[in-house]
Amino acid sequence: MSKRVIEILIFSLIWLTSCSLQDDPPEPFYDNFLSSKGLFVLNEGNFMAGNGSVSFYSTDSMKIYNDIFSNANSRPIGDVPNHMGIIGDRAFIVVNNSGKIEVTSCQTMKSIAVIPGLTSPRQILFINNNKAYVSSLYSTKIIVINPENYTIKRYIDIRRTSESMILYEGKAYISCWSGGDELVVVDTSSDTVIDSVKVGHEPESMVIDQNGKLWVLCSGSYTGEYYPELVVINTVTDSVEKKFQFGSKLMYPCCLRINGTGDTVYFIERSIWRMAVTSCQLPAEPFIRASGRNFYKIGVEPESGRLYATNAIDYQQKGFLLIFNRDGTVADSVKVGIIPGYICFKQ
Secondary structure (H helix, E strand, O other), X not given: OOHHHHHHHHHOHHHHHHOOOOOOOOOOOOOOHHHOOEEEEEEOOOOOOOOOEEEEEEOOOOEEEOOHHHHHHOOOOOOOEEEEEEXXXXXXXXXOOOOEEEEEEXXXXXXXXXXXXXXXXXXXXXXXOOEEEEEEOOOOEEEEEEOOOOEEEEEEEOOOOOOXXXXXXXXXXEEOOOOOOEEEEEEOOOXXXXXXXXXOOOEXXXXXXXXXXXXXXXXXXXXXXXXXXXXXXXXXXXXXXXEEEOOOOOOOOEEEEEOOOOOEEEEEEOEEEEEEOOOOOOOOOOXXXXXXXXXXXXXXXXXXXXEEEEEOOOOXXXXXXXXXXXXXXXXXXXXXXXXXXXXXXXX
8 A cells, every 4th residue: 555545545534433434235156266377366445444345357267356354254354454475375464453464375375374563564575485474554673473373483683664575596685665765685594684775765665677687666756745656677687777757746646566577567557557667668658548437457468467456546435456458458357356456466
């Protein structure tokens, strides 16, 4: 959840607690639908309302299944599910404001374990079968967990808060998003900080391209103090190779993603933009225009290259998952939950 969205949701909290939203009736739970190919959508829900949910879109049947966690477990998932990682046949769902990770079966969505007591967890990064890192919006420590027994192993003090993380060649690159302008580099064999790289203001999301270069999208600031930047890092020297500065401090790009072949990046700045990794400048025209839609998160299916985007509408009512063909035309649109956010592909 971005700072801009958090502000909107805090101001709407009084309204949310004084009246009840008219909701759709619960959907039936269908056996075996999770055995198909598809993707999970984490619906963040209204901040502090505890109405987050999980949806699954089957790319085999082109059907959407909503509220799958609550249907499988007869309880809500919690307040602001923010990120999801899959290892083997288990899904680890990071529930930010509830301070926990829900571990479920990818085939049934039944709960396997809960890792509680985390300080504002944001994202999870699997290092190997026995180690994963969890970033934090409010703590300066990376949480190291054991995905096998669901325990906290240790903490890595990076002296900054953290957000996006990516693993490459034995190093974890960790962005310092909230008010920061750095990446912290951690040696994953020893869990120690070995370097830091100064980038643009508020590095929000990252990808690795086909050449092993690290692309970092820096949102600038929602108050308009800094220019947003797209920064390219040499992962051998951990130094900045290129910077692309956006044209206005009022722009707020987010959600950098890359296709399966690693040659094209996508991001949101109101509209959806596409850029080849060989390009010498930012794109001049959007790939998919917003046209009244409130794009919130995107994902690129690794195999097909098909683009998925969520439309949060007004951050109050249930939103939509949009499926685009490779040429940018709409292939499908399905209703999901409130503030549909992170998209996780089921391989």
